[in-house]
Amino acid sequence: xxxxxxxxxxxxxxxxxxxxxxxxxxxxxxxxxxxxxxxxxxxxxxxxxxxxxxxxxxxxxxxxxxxxxxxxxxxxxxxxxxxxxxxxxxxxxxxxxxxxxxxxxxxxxxxxxxxxxxxxxxxxxxxxxxxxxxxxxxxxxxxxxxxxxxxxxxxxxxxxxxxxxxxxxxxxxxxxxxxxxxxxxxxxxxxxxxxxxxxxxxxxxxxxxxxxxxxxxxxxxxxxxxxxxxxxxxxxx
Numbered sequence: 001x002x003x004x005x006x007x008x009x010x011x012x013x014x015x016x017x018x019x020x021x022x023x024x025x026x027x028x029x030x031x032x033x034x035x036x037x038x039x040x041x042x043x044x045x046x047x048x049x050x051x052x053x054x055x056x057x058x059x060x061x062x063x064x065x066x067x068x069x070x071x072x073x074x075x076x077x078x079x080x081x082x083x084x085x086x087x088x089x090x091x092x093x094x095x096x097x098x099x100x101x102x103x104x105x106x107x108x109x110x111x112x113x114x115x116x117x118x119x120x121x122x123x124x125x126x127x128x129x130x131x132x133x134x135x136x137x138x139x140x141x142x143x144x145x146x147x148x149x150x151x152x153x154x155x156x157x158x159x160x161x162x163x164x165x166x167x168x169x170x171x172x173x174x175x176x177x178x179x180x181x182x183x184x185x186x187x188x189x190x191x192x193x194x195x196x197x198x199x200x201x202x203x204x205x206x207x208x209x210x211x212x213x214x215x216x217x218x219x220x221x222x223x224x225x226x227x228x229x230x231x232x233x234x235x236x237x
Contacts, residue, residue, distance in 0.1 A: 060075065067133050068141035090127045090132075092126075095127065108178040111177070121134065121135075162210040163211040168211075176192055205219070
């Protein structure tokens with residue numbers, strides 16, 4: 001991780017770093033929940049019948065139809081989710097606690113907040129198993145456009161259909177805070193703002209001060225590094 005950010009924390013690499021953080025963070029969350037290994041053959045159908053959970057997920061058959069995961073993959077995902085989140089949902093504070101373990105060298109609370117907002121599609125202050133697998137299905141199994149739309153939604157903090165410099169600056173500051181010492185010695189006080197300016201120079205095609213979803217997708221699709229990063233974890237599970 002250290003070498004990656006030391007070699008790639010350049011102005012031109014902003015978009016790639018942002019996309020990779022979305023995927024890597026999701027991968028870390030899956031690793032934390034024990035979701036990577038699919039070798040277990042034991043059936044956990046009965047996990048969906050546990051009376052102890054406060055939130056009962058949709059049936060696996062229905063989730064299999066709605067996502068790009070197989071029934072067995074959903075079983076493994078649910079087992080890990082239930083083990084760490086026995087109530088069946090994750091609130092924001094728990095989400096932040098999980099991410100603080102991924103990035104102990106920095107302050108991941110703000111980035112975790114933004115990522116939680118992206119997973120909390122119902123905007124009810126909690127992430128259910130359905131929210132979790134719907135998001136992962138897009139990140140890990142979705143088309144390039146699906147993944148880029150999800151990333152855009154993460155950066156579009158007020159969900160008004162465009163990314164402003166203020167929103168991207170908040171994102172970049174949260175990334176620097178999260179990475180902590182891993183950005184040393186390249187981190188300067190004005191580095192987040194420089195990254196934002198580079199982002200807009202590259203993506204704001206009509207120079208109107210905001211980046212639309214169309215501009216974002218078009219720019220990303222023309223960037224070889226971003227396209228490669230979007231395919232890194234195609235076969236994670």
